[in-house]
Amino acid sequence: MTTQNLSFLIGLDGGGSGTRARLSARDGRLLGDGMAGPSALGQGSAQAWRHIGEAVAAAFAAAGMAAARPADCALGLGLSGAENPGWVADFHAADPGWGRVVLDSDGAAAVLGAHGGRPGALLAIGTGSIGVARHADGSRHMVSGWGWQIGDEAGGAWFGQQAVRLAQRAMDGRAPAGALVQAVWQGCGATRATLLDWCAAAGQTGYAELAPLVFEQAGHDPAAAALVEQAVHHARAIVRAMDPSGALPLVIAGSIGRQLARRIATGLTQAVVEPVGDACDGALHLIRTALQENAR
Numbered sequence: 001m002t003t004q005n006l007s008f009l010i011g012l013d014g015g016g017s018g019t020r021a022r023l024s025a026r027d028g029r030l031l032g033d034g035m036a037g038p039s040a041l042g043q044g045s046a047q048a049w050r051h052i053g054e055a056v057a058a059a060f061a062a063a064g065m066a067a068a069r070p071a072d073c074a075l076g077l078g079l080s081g082a083e084n085p086g087w088v089a090d091f092h093a094a095d096p097g098w099g100r101v102v103l104d105s106d107g108a109a110a111v112l113g114a115h116g117g118r119p120g121a122l123l124a125i126g127t128g129s130i131g132v133a134r135h136a137d138g139s140r141h142m143v144s145g146w147g148w149q150i151g152d153e154a155g156g157a158w159f160g161q162q163a164v165r166l167a168q169r170a171m172d173g174r175a176p177a178g179a180l181v182q183a184v185w186q187g188c189g190a191t192r193a194t195l196l197d198w199c200a201a202a203g204q205t206g207y208a209e210l211a212p213l214v215f216e217q218a219g220h221d222p223a224a225a226a227l228v229e230q231a232v233h234h235a236r237a238i239v240r241a242m243d244p245s246g247a248l249p250l251v252i253a254g255s256i257g258r259q260l261a262r263r264i265a266t267g268l269t270q271a272v273v274e275p276v277g278d279a280c281d282g283a284l285h286l287i288r289t290a291l292q293e294n295a296r
Helices: 045-062 085-093 106-114 156-172 179-188 192-208 211-217 222-242 255-265 279-295
Strands: 008-014 019-025 030-036 073-079 100-105 120-125 129-134 140-144 250-253
Touching: 008 045, 008 106, 008 279, 019 045, 019 279, 030 045, 045 073, 045 085, 073 106, 073 279, 085 100, 100 106, 100 279, 106 120, 106 129, 106 140, 106 250, 106 279, 120 222, 120 255, 129 222, 140 222, 156 179, 156 192, 156 211, 156 222, 156 255, 179 192, 179 211, 179 222, 211 222, 222 255, 250 255
Parallel strands: 008 073, 073 100, 120 250
Antiparallel strands: 008 019, 019 030, 120 129, 129 140
16 A cells, blocks of 8 residues: 555554544644553553554544544554564554554654654653653653563552552551551552452552552651652653753653652753643654655
């Protein structure tokens, strides 16, 4: 199929908690947005493609249109886990027949959208965390984003893991059973057996769903407040590592990033600016650029 047969361009932002799609006509007119479940590649390519398809269908529905054939659509994808070659290979092998697919990380798409394709830095903290600096020559430097199992400090899953660790230590008698611990026990299990069962089934999304408990208790529980301070420290370290000179304008994004933005910005030399767009806009930029290069 030639690119002239592609009628719709769709930018998608997919992570561990959800997928957002932005539908555009070939001439650039924005038509509608849709949402679906998570499409992080670490959660499996079958799930990722299923939720991508659902988000695209929801975007067509929001535009008041019947969903187009996949073969008539070009997808720009910013997905969590797109730096992992094995996951990427599995994902492309499972492509159900979209007309054109361009894949990059969710962080790469987000920094493109945040600065409208111009040089800049982005700190995105949601379910996970990542810092991306994009320079004038097109090169980029990524910090964090190593995955919720061992990294992504300050992200929602990290907050949940820290809260559960605290609850485990309190159950052992190694830490006080404060308000945060009590909230975790209530939601996840107040015995060793029930807490172990919860941990075995939780996954990235389950841990991330505990993050609000930390913020709810931080005003009166020293342990919760300490976790928030640790997150701010980690976030500043990400910013300084991705842009040591402090010369690039910085956007702080994501559900947790926005909550902590003012505290993170304190002491940084970077100019914190408002985003021009979001990761879906950046994903649309990815696919438009790829189609333009093909047309040359």
